[in-house]
Amino acid sequence: MKFLRVLVVPVLLLFLGCSGSEDQTPAHPPRTVVTVFEGQSTSDPGIEDLINALVAKTLPDLELRWEVMGWGEKFEALVHAKFASGEVPDIMIGKAQDVATYVPSGNLAPLNGELLQAVQPEALPSVTLDNQAYGLPYNAFFQGVLYDKALFRREGLSVPKTAAEMRDLVARLRAKGIVPFAGNLLENWYVGNIFMQFAIGELLGRSPGWGDRFRAGRVSFADSKELARCFSQVKLIFDNTWSDAVSIDSTECDQRFSQGKAAMYVTGSWTLHNVNAMDRHLDLGIFPFPNAAGDARLIFEPNITFMKSSKATNPEAVDRVLRVIFENTDLASRISEFTKTSSLLTVKVPEEPLLIQEDLDLYRKESRIVDATLGNSQLIWSFQAQVANRLQDWIQGKIRLADVTGWADRNRSLSAP
Numbered sequence: 001m002k003f004l005r006v007l008v009v010p011v012l013l014l015f016l017g018c019s020g021s022e023d024q025t026p027a028h029p030p031r032t033v034v035t036v037f038e039g040q041s042t043s044d045p046g047i048e049d050l051i052n053a054l055v056a057k058t059l060p061d062l063e064l065r066w067e068v069m070g071w072g073e074k075f076e077a078l079v080h081a082k083f084a085s086g087e088v089p090d091i092m093i094g095k096a097q098d099v100a101t102y103v104p105s106g107n108l109a110p111l112n113g114e115l116l117q118a119v120q121p122e123a124l125p126s127v128t129l130d131n132q133a134y135g136l137p138y139n140a141f142f143q144g145v146l147y148d149k150a151l152f153r154r155e156g157l158s159v160p161k162t163a164a165e166m167r168d169l170v171a172r173l174r175a176k177g178i179v180p181f182a183g184n185l186l187e188n189w190y191v192g193n194i195f196m197q198f199a200i201g202e203l204l205g206r207s208p209g210w211g212d213r214f215r216a217g218r219v220s221f222a223d224s225k226e227l228a229r230c231f232s233q234v235k236l237i238f239d240n241t242w243s244d245a246v247s248i249d250s251t252e253c254d255q256r257f258s259q260g261k262a263a264m265y266v267t268g269s270w271t272l273h274n275v276n277a278m279d280r281h282l283d284l285g286i287f288p289f290p291n292a293a294g295d296a297r298l299i300f301e302p303n304i305t306f307m308k309s310s311k312a313t314n315p316e317a318v319d320r321v322l323r324v325i326f327e328n329t330d331l332a333s334r335i336s337e338f339t340k341t342s343s344l345l346t347v348k349v350p351e352e353p354l355l356i357q358e359d360l361d362l363y364r365k366e367s368r369i370v371d372a373t374l375g376n377s378q379l380i381w382s383f384q385a386q387v388a389n390r391l392q393d394w395i396q397g398k399i400r401l402a403d404v405t406g407w408a409d410r411n412r413s414l415s416a417p
Contacts, residue, residue: 034065
């Protein structure tokens, strides 16, 4: 559900002269309005209040006017509708993967060097086309398998390295009466997310040109052995989670996992936003979901990403807003703590270690990190979501797997920006 938030700052009127005077002048001139359209991840609601407070304090001549909705709730469709109507927001906040989708429309402005210097260099390739950056990534999630370290120690279990080891681990957990995975089949975005995690690990992260070959008709979903393994991994999750997974949402899933009702959870670090609120004493770790080759990597995903409209009536005002946001370390620290994300700013940001920080540091040290853009730029989110819709039906036995792959192959043109 989308909603509109407008920051209203009281204006003090000064009355000069005698009480009968009609010449009453506002203390401040009218403020310049900068419009913002934000697609939020599940951990993000509330960051607009933090940004509003900063802008009101540091740029009193500007007013941010917000329209906010969930990123997975047809955000992309509404952005395109705004493009078509000419009502392009001055600032759009989405994900790094959105840049490749929106640049061809001509509605995103290239960003200048001063702004780009505020972002860590490793985050910029995800928003760069033809050597020009069109987005400013602000923070990042990590995706993989959250797991209960205390449970693994107690039961003498090891982190699996290969897909075969994962299947053996699942069998051991079931034999002990432990639910292997937390999972919800109710939400399309979750099914799409785990499918893409598997696709990056098995195929797209290893073959950067696969998407182009797919659209050229040289490869297909139906004939891909790698994608067949991805489908089986999606089914592995839902064959080994709670029986009511079809009717619970991510919040319920987070809560059950935090209560120790499952050993593992294929998800992203955004889940820590809810898990932390429920129990701050959990001993959690994270590892990449194993692939067949045994060389899977944790997935790094730039999340909150600011994009500037090429149609902005006051581009200088937009730049001022962006500079204030990207230069303020207190704001970055508060958003990092609030969303349980890692800052992508070049300035040093005080950050509280995440519950999974030890493992994150280890995989970074071993260079076992892959950018989600390797997958998302090959098969865009709207296409992933359509595939996920059909996977939901397949898992419940409503359609055949051939119906899923057949749809993808017939509609391969929809996978490109």
